[in-house]
Amino acid sequence: MIKVVSISLENEMDLVLAHKRSMKVAEQLGLTVATQTTFATAVSEIARTVIEHTDDGLLDIGLEQNKTRYSLMATVTFDKEIRFTNADAGFYYAQKLVPEFELSETGEDNKITMKLGLPRSLKLDPLKINILKKDFGDEQPINAYEEIKQRNATLHRIASEKDEALRQSKLVDEKKTEFISIASHELKTPITVLKAYTQMAKATKEPVTDHLRELLAKIDVQSNKLLSLVQQLLDISKIENGNLQYNMQVVSLNDFLNRQVTVMRHILPHHEFITSFSPDVNVTIDELRVEQVLANLLGNAGKYSDRNTSITITTSLAVQGMVTIGITDQGRGMTAETTASVFEKFYRAKDVLKSHTGFGMGLYITSKIITDHRGKIWVESTEGNGSTFYFTVPLAAG
């Protein structure tokens, strides 16, 4: 069949539509008003009978070519569980209206086919049929109901396209996280080898010039940087997978901070570290993860301030079971815009993009670790006057 119009048969409103469309097709073909009405009545009787049983029927109206002759044709398909007999008034009546009527119950669906031979005088040809198809395809909805039905179908299509797009983007995101995880793990093997050979070269008993020793030390520093970047990538992929795990322990806060400051004095020998602690308390933290937080915050304090300036670490008295730790530098400070975005993943302030290297991962990971400890992190900063980063961690119970 050369389909011209399709209508899904869901409710009584579709009957009106089926009738109007059948009339219109017959009219466009040039059939008499009497024939138009007869055809349309047969189609809508069958449509009514189908709608009484199901909301899943489908009406197609079109043309069938048999050599040089054409027939006007309508088919109604519906669920094969539904059987019609002549006791169904509409079914019985429709058979009387059209010359050819057939009920087929053999395929996947049951199907009623109605045909009406068209006189040669109509002079149909493929070109005219195409114009007819196009006219019906382009035609404006004939009533408010059909318009709503069409819009509904369009909205359904858009909604399912959006669902698919969302599904795709989630899939891509998961793949990306998985890729970062695998890639960073794979990167660790060559770093392991690089670090080990460097260590072997430094420890060799053969004579090594001072210059070579200096170069080896630089390789070592750079492979440590590489390792820490890879570690940050792994942390990010773990955060995104929800796989960042914590091993919480009760720790004396001041002892813990003093240990970190001692380590950082070695790493940042050109800065003065000043500590001002409140009386010691026990806190519940994952020591390795909070070590990472301090290394990040103290490292940033050193990175964004000049040599021979000071970095001050303070602790406050506990409020509502949380103790606040502050890290103040005398560095370049931040704009209000940067202050607002500095904890976002991959965020880098425009004014330091060229002057300071980094991926914008450190503070994102830090803020994630602190919020996973039920703590808060925030920053107060004035451009040109340094920054203070604060974070809170929970006191140990009892």
Place this chain on the structure above:
Amino acid sequence: MKRIMIFDDDDDILSICACILEEDDWQVQTYPDCCDLIARVSAFAPDVILMDNCIPDEGGIVATKMLKATDALKNIPVIYFSANSDIQSLAATAGADGYLPKPFDLEVLKTTATGALPANG
């Protein structure tokens, strides 16, 4: 002489470990896979085994479990060896006796291997 067997899929890692441990008076055998695992381990009878997580074909977890399921070999300490940050739980799953995260310090490699030796060894 104390004996150690090292399983790792990376040739450089194998040669670094062999070089460092031989300096430290270990007799070392290295393998890039765990084919004929039980036969090889039985033949060499090592005091300690260093087992990589990603060893072909079965992987370190299966290989360690195979060793631990063999009566004659189950008492040989297995040190689990990986760049995976979940190494601790991987080692526990495998039933290994210890673990050494990659990258590793060469001194830590020596002390870990020596530390795994049975007390009477």
